[in-house]
Amino acid sequence: MDHSWGDTAGDTRRRITVTDMSVVKINVLTVPPAMRETLESRFAGRAGMVEKADGFEWFELLRPLEGTDTYLVYTRWRSEEDFQRWQSSMAFSEGHRAANAEAAPPAHGHPGGAPGGQGAPGGQGAPAATGATLWSFEVVQSAAPPAG
Numbered sequence: 001m002d003h004s005w006g007d008t009a010g011d012t013r014r015r016i017t018v019t020d021m022s023v024v025k026i027n028v029l030t031v032p033p034a035m036r037e038t039l040e041s042r043f044a045g046r047a048g049m050v051e052k053a054d055g056f057e058w059f060e061l062l063r064p065l066e067g068t069d070t071y072l073v074y075t076r077w078r079s080e081e082d083f084q085r086w087q088s089s090m091a092f093s094e095g096h097r098a099a100n101a102e103a104a105p106p107a108h109g110h111p112g113g114a115p116g117g118q119g120a121p122g123g124q125g126a127p128a129a130t131g132a133t134l135w136s137f138e139v140v141q142s143a144a145p146p147a148g
């Protein structure tokens with residue numbers, strides 16, 4: 001549930017909304033420059049199932065502008081439980097099917113593919129990301145411009 005406070009004079013310009021239950025889960029992907037296009041086209045063709053997950057609030061794919069090979073997959077959830085439920089659901093597997101399918105079985109016995117593996121960069125069948133780390137946050141404050 002959201003709580004909003006304006007100041008006592010009713011000045012809504014300084015209203016702050018605290019979404020006290022939301023959690024932010026950011027998947028941090030290391031993507032070599034040569035694989036950017038591959039990654040983005042995989043996301044462009046994404047399953048679009050996360051939108052239907054219970055407790056899902058927001059998704060953004062963030063492309064780095066400078067100085068880093070790190071893409072952020074930003075997601076926001078009503079609660080930790082909602083995120084965990086999605087992550088262990090068919091919708092999550094389905095949403096990562098292409099990433100898994102396109103990750104060819106590794107030649108040297110290392111687990112490849114995504115999620116759950118880190119593959120070598122480069123070739124056709126390789127995952128676009130060479131690394132993935134999950135960051136977790138809880139939302140303490142948020143703000144948006146006044147409606148209208």
Ligand code: HEM
Pocket residue numbers: 025026027029039042043045046047048049050051059073074075091095096097098099100113114115116117127128129131132134
């Ligand atoms: C090893 C870990 C992971 C890798 C390398 C990875 C990579 C990818 C890639 C390439 C896609 C595009 C679709 C596809 O190719 O199938 C995708 C979809 C997505 N990923 Fe991940 N992912 C991983 C785990 C996670 C985790 C832990 C989260 C949680 C924040 C996440 C959030 C998403 C979302 C929201 C989508 C869109 C799914 C949809 O549209 O239903 N991913 N991921």
